[in-house]
Amino acid sequence: MxxxxxxxxxxxxxxxxxxxxxxxxxxxLGADSRPRLxxxxxxxxxxxxxxxxxxxxxxxxxxxxxxxxxxxxxxAQRDFTDFIEALGEExxxxxxxxxxxxxxxxxxxxxxxxxxRSAACLEFxxxxxxxxxxxxxxxxxxxxxxxxxxxxxxxxxGRTASQLATDLLISVxxxxxxxxxxxxxxxxxxxEEMFSRLRPYRIL
Numbered sequence: 001m002x003x004x005x006x007x008x009x010x011x012x013x014x015x016x017x018x019x020x021x022x023x024x025x026x027x028x029l030g031a032d033s034r035p036r037l038x039x040x041x042x043x044x045x046x047x048x049x050x051x052x053x054x055x056x057x058x059x060x061x062x063x064x065x066x067x068x069x070x071x072x073x074x075x076a077q078r079d080f081t082d083f084i085e086a087l088g089e090e091x092x093x094x095x096x097x098x099x100x101x102x103x104x105x106x107x108x109x110x111x112x113x114x115x116x117r118s119a120a121c122l123e124f125x126x127x128x129x130x131x132x133x134x135x136x137x138x139x140x141x142x143x144x145x146x147x148x149x150x151x152x153x154x155x156x157x158g159r160t161a162s163q164l165a166t167d168l169l170i171s172v173x174x175x176x177x178x179x180x181x182x183x184x185x186x187x188x189x190x191x192e193e194m195f196s197r198l199r200p201y202r203i204l
Contacts (some may be wrong), residue, residue: 031200039120043069046119055126061099080107084120084131087111095127103127133157135201142185151178155191156198 026047028037037045044067056062060078061072072079076096083094093108109122137157140150141165147168154164161179165172188194 003102034123037122039122060105134203136203138198138201148178148182152182
């Protein structure tokens with residue numbers, strides 16, 4: 001549903017119902033496992049969900065100070081401020097390094113305006129070594145077995161055949177047999193084609 005259609009639906013509701021829709025929308029975003037923030041131009045956090053609150057901290061180089069995002073370095077503060085100022089209706093991204101350069105916070109979002117006011121609506125992830133993306137329904141859509149599903153998710157998250165063999169306590173030949181079956185079920189002939197075919201199923 002587009003923003004204009006949603007605004008029209010809100011306008012059509014009577015005054016008693018409109019707050020329920022706004023409350024429902026925030027509750028939906030709040031329940032999301034992805035860290036999400038709504039940020040003003042001065043970096044004041046207008047709203048955040050629980051995962052966002054949990055992931056902000058000194059180790060990531062960004063904290064809440066007097067209700068605003070404060071970065072550990074002046075460069076990170078400037079880069080993030082520039083990112084917020086430049087945001088428009090198109091999706092924008094910025095990568096902010098941890099203070100020790102061991103990882104990055106990857107922010108993406110867009111500016112949303114309602115009733116003449118606007119704010120930056122953001123989600124972010126950490127690019128730490130343990131990050132695992134989630135994929136929705138690929139086992140059901142492509143009739144993958146449980147073993148095939150574990151292997152395809154591992155491949156999509158950068159694991160090699162030998163690493164998967166070690167993880168799953170099976171031989172590399174068994175992993176390769178599963179991979180051939182996965183390619184057949186998904187309708188591809190290479191890992192690159194598989195990545196492209198399954199990209200739309202990624203939810204995190």
